[in-house]
Amino acid sequence: MAWIRKNLGKTLAAFVLVWLAGCATWVSLPTKPQLGQLAEGEQSVPIGFEDPAVQANRIASQANAIAYRQGIAASIGAVTGILTLLSAVAAAIYARAAAGESRRSADIAQQALVAGERAWISVHVTPEGPLKLLPHGGLSLEIGVHIKNIGKTPALNVYTDVDEIHLGLVNPPERAGAFAKSKRVVNTTASRLLLPDQQYVRLWIPGAEGATNEFPLFPVLVGCVTYQILPDGTLHQTAFAMMITRKDESELLSYEPGIEIPQEQLEFLHVAGAFAD
Known part of the structure; x- marks a missing residue:
């Protein structure tokens, strides 16, 4: 033709x-x-x-x-x-x-x-407690996932998922994309309605295993928020990928069992892999 x-x-x-x-x-x-x-x-x-x-x-x-x-x-x-x-x-x-x-x-x-006119979800992640360096190579950190509907219509069945903290060499875009894809389903049991300009905080405690004191730590945190929009109920996601570091760049994050790093000294840096569709 x-x-x-x-x-x-x-x-x-x-x-x-x-x-x-x-x-x-x-x-x-x-x-x-x-x-x-x-x-x-x-x-x-x-x-x-x-x-x-x-x-x-x-x-x-x-x-x-x-x-x-x-x-x-x-x-x-x-x-x-x-x-x-x-x-x-x-x-x-x-x-x-x-x-x-x-x-x-x-x-x-x-x-x-x-x-x-649709709903759009923005995500902001903050530390809500100290980073705990546990025995046997474990890490634990309480975070707050701040979720807000910045669109013009309600977001339906909004729910949050956070992956474990990844240590060592990791590809944030690949990891964030794979994690978000695995969570791209409708959740009607642990979700909520979010009206325009409405926001809430979802607390989460992700952990990690396998930390050693041989190398500095570069922990990467990935997660996503999945929701549906009007009028047809199509699924959308906002994914995030962040590296956990110290605010003082002169001090590297290293593994010292039993040590707690106060949240005031922690900083989340955005890295490649975040998206909103």
Whole structure:
């Protein structure tokens, strides 16, 4: 279909040229004597005295001229019919393309309207207690997930999930994306309705295992908030990925069993992997 739309103009132009050439050829044909008329230079011969062979040749020549004219006229008629058909096909194709563009424009306008009027969830994460460095390589930290509907319509079945704290080398975007995907389901038992401009705090205590004192700690925290929007109830998510560090950058976060780092000294830095759809 795309090839037809692209090359239809060239095809129509070629047929028009053929049609015009046929018309010009037909118009420029020399006038031939009709049956029963004398050609230029012929002399009238009384009936019965003309050589039969000459008479037969003259009649055949006149018949050929008439047939030739009729053939040209038929060809012009056929080309005209083809051009008419192609014009109708072109009109149908362009009408269909215009209808498709209209539908796409309407869909884009509808999407823009929904995006401007739908619920949008923003997330802010803060430490709500000290970071505890437990024996046997464990970490524990209470956090607050601050959730707010910054959209214009209610968010339905809003619920929060936080993954365990990841230590060592981890790819935050990959980890956050995989975790959010695993939680992309409707939760009607542990969720709530969130009206526009309404907010609440969800407390969470994620932990970690496998910390050692051989290397500095670079704990990464990932989580997501899943919810539905009006009017069709489609699922959406706001995911976050953060690195837990000390506010004083000169002090690296290292594992010392039994030590607690006060929340005033902790800082959550946003890293790649966060998204809102």
